[in-house]
Amino acid sequence: MRITITLVLFLVSAFHLSAQNTLSVGYLGHVFIRPGVTLGLEIPLKTLEREKMDGEVEAVKTRQFFVRPSVGTFTRSRFYTSTLLDVAGGWNWNKSTSKFGSSLSFGFGVLAQNEVIRIQTNFKGDITERDKELRGYFLPSIKYSLHKKLSENIGLYTQWSYGMKLSPTRVRSAIFFMELGFRYSLQSKAPAND
Amino acid sequence: MTRQEFIKACSLLGLGTAILPSSLTSCETGDDGPIDVQFKGKVLVIGAGSAGLMAAYTLQRYGIDFEVLEASAVYGGRVKKTVDFADFPIDLGAEWVHETPSVFSRLIDDETVDGNIDLIPYSPETFYSWTNGRLDRRNWQGPFYGEHKFTNSTWHDFFETYILPSIENKIRYNEPVVEIDYSGDQVVARIEGGGSYTADKLLVTVPTTILKSGSITFTPALPTEKQDALENMYVPEGIKIFLEFSEKFYPDIVTVSDGTGAPSDEKIFYDAAFKKESEKNVFALFNVGPSAALYTNESDDEILKIVLGELDAMFDGKATKYYQKHIIQNWSAEPYIRGSYTYFHDTETTSVEAMTKPLDDKVYFAGEALHEYAGATVHGAGLSGKTTIETLLQSQ
Numbered sequence: 001m002r003i004t005i006t007l008v009l010f011l012v013s014a015f016h017l018s019a020q021n022t023l024s025v026g027y028l029g030h031v032f033i034r035p036g037v038t039l040g041l042e043i044p045l046k047t048l049e050r051e052k053m054d055g056e057v058e059a060v061k062t063r064q065f066f067v068r069p070s071v072g073t074f075t076r077s078r079f080y081t082s083t084l085l086d087v088a089g090g091w092n093w094n095k096s097t098s099k100f101g102s103s104l105s106f107g108f109g110v111l112a113q114n115e116v117i118r119i120q121t122n123f124k125g126d127i128t129e130r131d132k133e134l135r136g137y138f139l140p141s142i143k144y145s146l147h148k149k150l151s152e153n154i155g156l157y158t159q160w161s162y163g164m165k166l167s168p169t170r171v172r173s174a175i176f177f178m179e180l181g182f183r184y185s186l187q188s189k190a191p192a193n194d
Numbered sequence: 195m196t197r198q199e200f201i202k203a204c205s206l207l208g209l210g211t212a213i214l215p216s217s218l219t220s221c222e223t224g225d226d227g228p229i230d231v232q233f234k235g236k237v238l239v240i241g242a243g244s245a246g247l248m249a250a251y252t253l254q255r256y257g258i259d260f261e262v263l264e265a266s267a268v269y270g271g272r273v274k275k276t277v278d279f280a281d282f283p284i285d286l287g288a289e290w291v292h293e294t295p296s297v298f299s300r301l302i303d304d305e306t307v308d309g310n311i312d313l314i315p316y317s318p319e320t321f322y323s324w325t326n327g328r329l330d331r332r333n334w335q336g337p338f339y340g341e342h343k344f345t346n347s348t349w350h351d352f353f354e355t356y357i358l359p360s361i362e363n364k365i366r367y368n369e370p371v372v373e374i375d376y377s378g379d380q381v382v383a384r385i386e387g388g389g390s391y392t393a394d395k396l397l398v399t400v401p402t403t404i405l406k407s408g409s410i411t412f413t414p415a416l417p418t419e420k421q422d423a424l425e426n427m428y429v430p431e432g433i434k435i436f437l438e439f440s441e442k443f444y445p446d447i448v449t450v451s452d453g454t455g456a457p458s459d460e461k462i463f464y465d466a467a468f469k470k471e472s473e474k475n476v477f478a479l480f481n482v483g484p485s486a487a488l489y490t491n492e493s494d495d496e497i498l499k500i501v502l503g504e505l506d507a508m509f510d511g512k513a514t515k516y517y518q519k520h521i522i523q524n525w526s527a528e529p530y531i532r533g534s535y536t537y538f539h540d541t542e543t544t545s546v547e548a549m550t551k552p553l554d555d556k557v558y559f560a561g562e563a564l565h566e567y568a569g570a571t572v573h574g575a576g577l578s579g580k581t582t583i584e585t586l587l588q589s590q
Contacts, residue, residue, distance in 0.1 A: 079337075118314060119315065125295075
């Protein structure tokens with residue numbers, strides 16, 4: 001939890017450093033029934049724009065390279081609580097005539113999983129003891145995101161990630177994540193990827 | 195694998211330790227219980243499996259006169275354990291807890307009972323699939339498992355510790371019922387070889403296979419509605435085999451697809467010592483459905499040969515190389531069980547409703563097949579027995 005709070009503070013601080021950044025807050029989990037939350041900060045590195053006709057309308061196609069640090073936590077009651085620190089690099093693409101944009105990125109994360117290895121229950125239905133074991137993994141991943149602009153600064157996004165839990169002491173395992181949430185940009189005009 | 199498939203695929207199990215049997219009889223009359231008891235007579239419970247034991251426990255709790263008639267020489271039904279095979283008790287029958295840990299409080303339903311149950315969250319890390327002669331890694335499926343197992347005990351221990359002490363003097367062993375006569379004011383249970391028991395009401399908790407086989411006749415005959423319900427139910431073959439190896443060469447779980455396509459076909463090899471306090475390497479086979487017939491009709495020696503052959507194919511001959519000993523529990527060969535657990539050809543709800551309707555308010559039915567949402571589980575059977583008795587007690 002301390003790590004999570006530190007990272008959140010770091011991200012919020014970084015958010016104030018640049019008005020180009022996009023903050024995202026969303027649900028994070030393996031599937032819908034594994035509740036979690038993620039906070040990310042997308043920092044643009046380079047933006048490429050190209051004008052092109054989209055039917056009869058002139059559109060600006062944008063490619064924006066970014067780096068996106070994020071912190072997330074998700075839990076599965078009685079099984080584990082996890083914190084995921086991740087830095088992803090990738091690019092957005094969209095065009096000015098569409099409210100939708102996409103991104104593809106590659107992440108490298110550290111997953112700290114506090115795994116419940118034993119529980120004790122009584123006949124009142126209470127969990128009276130819970131033994132946990134902290135397990136750490138490296139988590140490289142590939143992510144695809146789809147976002148939609150709702151206003152100049154606010155958008156919706158969903159992101160799907162496929163990663164591999166790697167540990168020198170444990171077996172490797174594939175892992176899926178889904179995110180669903182909001183993006184908020186400090187830019188005075190719509191963000192390139194929104 | 196669906197939850198229902200997984201539940202049925204794993205359904206056998208074990209449990210915890212601390213106990214306070216004295217509190218089990220803390221509610222000696224029905225006057226202050228959670229239900230309004232109207233019934234004052236005697237009840238016969240047929241079968242001492244999970245449903246029968248929980249029914250008896252509930253009757254004892256409300257101070258009702260009862261006897262349990264068990265066909266075999268032991269209680270438990272498809273809940274069975276061995277303590278001699280490994281350095282931890284092994285569930286030869288039901289093994290997993292397919293529910294949240296609070297299910298134990300729902301079974302006991304008495305907050306004055308003191309005790310704790312130790313459980314392991316069952317979330318396999320190494321998960322393989324064996325299909326068409328190929329072993330594939332499926333570790334990503336592990337986190338999707340949401341079951342529990344007993345840490346170093348069994349389902350059998352749960353019943354032995356918390357349920358049996360208050361009812362064991364009411365269980366009559368080796369009393370196979372062959373006829374239930376409910377034509378008169380009272381119900382008569384006639385025993386194979388002679389003898390009978392009489393009561394005001396009777397609860398049938400025998401396996402579906404026994405009812406379907408006609409081993410117990412009803413006088414008058416079961417109504418058409420119930421006969422149709424039984425026609426809709428079937429119980430596939432079932433077997434568990436535990437093998438000890440000198441080396442651990444296997445993952446936490448291997449799901450096996452034999453391609454029979456039968457909805458009831460479930461076959462897994464699994465690490466029986468998963469997260470147990472054990473130094474033994476025990477890999478087990480759980481098989482239910484048509485594919486289990488590969489083993490259930492064979493001799494023990496032939497069964498071992500087949501299983502080792504399968505494991506050798508998966509693990510490059512390591513099974514035979516590291517094999518030490520085994521134990522087989524052939525549920526299809528148990529004379530008063532005859533299979534695994536109940537599936538339904540068609541809509542389950544209609545059949546369950548038909549079967550759980552009492553006959554002339556005198557003969558009731560409960561069991562693993564007859565719980566409204568937890569069929570084919572130990573806790574479902576237990577809750578079925580408990581709630582059916584509660585219904586019975588609220589009738590005149």
